[in-house]
Amino acid sequence: MRWLMGGQVYDVDKGSFRAADVAIENGRIAAVDRGAKRAPGDETVDASGLWLIPGLIDCHVHITQPTDDGDPRAAASRTDAEVALFAAAAAERTLLAGVTTIRDVGGWNYVEMAVRSAIQAGTIRGPRMFLAGRLLSITTSTADYYPGMYEVADGADAVRAAARRQLGHGADLIKVMATGAMLSSETEDSRAIQFTLEELKAAVEIARDNHKHVAAHCHALRGIHNAIDAGVDSIEHCTFADDEALRKMVAAGTALVPTLCAGEMLFRDPAAVASMPEFLRVRMAEFNDVHLATIRRAHELGVTIAMGTDAGTPGNHHGLNVQECVILARKAGMTPAESIRSATVNAARLLRQSDHLGSIDVGKHADIVALRANPLDDIDELARPTMVIKAGDVVRDDRA
Ligand SMILES: [Zn+2]
Numbered sequence: 001m002r003w004l005m006g007g008q009v010y011d012v013d014k015g016s017f018r019a020a021d022v023a024i025e026n027g028r029i030a031a032v033d034r035g036a037k038r039a040p041g042d043e044t045v046d047a048s049g050l051w052l053i054p055g056l057i058d059c060h061v062h063i064t065q066p067t068d069d070g071d072p073r074a075a076a077s078r079t080d081a082e083v084a085l086f087a088a089a090a091a092e093r094t095l096l097a098g099v100t101t102i103r104d105v106g107g108w109n110y111v112e113m114a115v116r117s118a119i120q121a122g123t124i125r126g127p128r129m130f131l132a133g134r135l136l137s138i139t140t141s142t143a144d145y146y147p148g149m150y151e152v153a154d155g156a157d158a159v160r161a162a163a164r165r166q167l168g169h170g171a172d173l174i175k176v177m178a179t180g181a182m183l184s185s186e187t188e189d190s191r192a193i194q195f196t197l198e199e200l201k202a203a204v205e206i207a208r209d210n211h212k213h214v215a216a217h218c219h220a221l222r223g224i225h226n227a228i229d230a231g232v233d234s235i236e237h238c239t240f241a242d243d244e245a246l247r248k249m250v251a252a253g254t255a256l257v258p259t260l261c262a263g264e265m266l267f268r269d270p271a272a273v274a275s276m277p278e279f280l281r282v283r284m285a286e287f288n289d290v291h292l293a294t295i296r297r298a299h300e301l302g303v304t305i306a307m308g309t310d311a312g313t314p315g316n317h318h319g320l321n322v323q324e325c326v327i328l329a330r331k332a333g334m335t336p337a338e339s340i341r342s343a344t345v346n347a348a349r350l351l352r353q354s355d356h357l358g359s360i361d362v363g364k365h366a367d368i369v370a371l372r373a374n375p376l377d378d379i380d381e382l383a384r385p386t387m388v389i390k391a392g393d394v395v396r397d398d399r400a
Pocket residue numbers: 060061062105106310
């Protein structure tokens with residue numbers, strides 16, 4: 001048994017801290033107790049003066065995607081070996097930043113599956129991973145930008161087969177492109193519908209039959225409606241949603257994964273902006289404020305928001321994931337407690353992992369981040385973890 005002694009432990013549901021010691025056994029939380037009795041031989045970690053929150057969960061990552069170059073085509077010709085080395089390093093950076101779980105919604109030739117296996121075997125360090133494999137898309141010129149990521153399927157039967165192929169590779173969810181993308185070819189329109197309602201329903205059918213969930217990339221309004229109507233579990237981006245669509249998400253229990261970092265982090269990185277093709281730069285700038293306003297409105301209307309960054313897009317570097325929580329609190333109208341909820345319990349629910357992840361409670365994985373100050377007072381504290389614990393193992397320790 002290992003004890004984290006003397007810290008302030010965060011209760012995600014109450015939105016408050018209390019003094020407690022945390023016992024960890026076999027990678028899980030065995031007790032959350034004040035002044036608990038320890039057995040001889042128990043190991044202790046001094047957490048006095050530290051603020052302990054659950055390990056954070058990022059529901060929208062592309063762990064195989066490099067972020068330095070503003071031109072998405074620059075990454076298209078990489079070998080799988082190069083991708084694997086990059087993804088392993090990106091996974092470690094992500095974990096050390098306090099993100100102990102990620103959901104990858106578009107990998108690269110299933111290299112991310114091998115990275116997950118190496119993490120599980122303890123060969124390399126990285127977060128828990130829930131993986132979509134390749135994302136499913138209609139025939140589009142953008143598939144040439146991301147040849148390792150796109151699985152083209154036209155028609156409901158082809159979508160069923162493509163979804164089954166992802167599951168065969170070990171996917172935990174199915175990702176579908178309901179509308180055009182932003183970081184896409186010049187001819188692709190983010191306001192265009194891609195998969196039809198029938199095709200989306202086919203993806204949901206296969207996922208449901210296999211106890212998996214579905215994430216739908218959506219910018220265009222009608223694509224958002226189609227995805228909700230098809231029964232997907234999360235809308236990614238949700239850029240052009242109106243009140244009617246957002247209310248429909250509340251009623252259906254559809255989660256929203258905001259990915260505000262995709263726009264916000266790009267414009268904090270001058271090198272990424274400078275190397276971005278002009279038409280993409282214009283597009284990204286044009287829609288960033290619209291996106292922010294939609295996420296703010298979604299929160300006002302009570303849509304469940306699950307934190308996701310789109311880490312892997314230009315300037316949106318792996319390991320800076322918690323900036324999404326900061327942006328949600330500073331620009332989208334959330335309190336710090338709501339922002340932390342989005343990256344813990346809400347994300348865990350979307351992953352169907354509520355019994356295992358998302359809070360510091362007995363029986364859950366001992367994934368814990370220690371901060372030097374109260375993040376409810378300053379959300380930026382999330383970006384300064386002093387200790388990161390995954391499955392009870394201290395993987396980062398800056399206390400000294
Ligand atoms: Zn994405």
